Amino acid sequence: xxxxxxxxxxxxxxxxxxxxxxxxxxxxxxxxxxxxxxxxxxxxxxxxxxxxxxxxxxxxxxxxxxxxxxxxxxxxxxxxxxxxxxxxxxxxxxxxxxxxxxxx
Numbered sequence: 001x002x003x004x005x006x007x008x009x010x011x012x013x014x015x016x017x018x019x020x021x022x023x024x025x026x027x028x029x030x031x032x033x034x035x036x037x038x039x040x041x042x043x044x045x046x047x048x049x050x051x052x053x054x055x056x057x058x059x060x061x062x063x064x065x066x067x068x069x070x071x072x073x074x075x076x077x078x079x080x081x082x083x084x085x086x087x088x089x090x091x092x093x094x095x096x097x098x099x100x101x102x103x104x
Contacts, residue, residue: 010023012028012029012071014030014070014071015071016058016069016074017030017035017057017058018035018054019035019038021068025068026068028070029068029069029071031068032065032069032085033089035054035055036088037088037092039055040092040095040096045100045103048100049100052096055092062080064081065085065086066078066081066085067082
């Protein structure tokens, strides 16, 4: 299963964020846009809210989406802003509030 650390060596779960990463952005770093994809493909409002919360917490106070974020340290990230990630997460936010009014 893609979203399982048991079956996918690039699925990471930490105290700060959990989701998919890749060899491109180093071990134990998650792509916030992968968290957004998880939320966009879920029909569970609690899971969608959890994804929104993880993404918001992963901005290091900058309000922008990073390319990847450490599972245990929000200040350890790649790219202070990542246009593709910002665009995709914006789509996720619109999708979430359309499907689940009041989620934010």
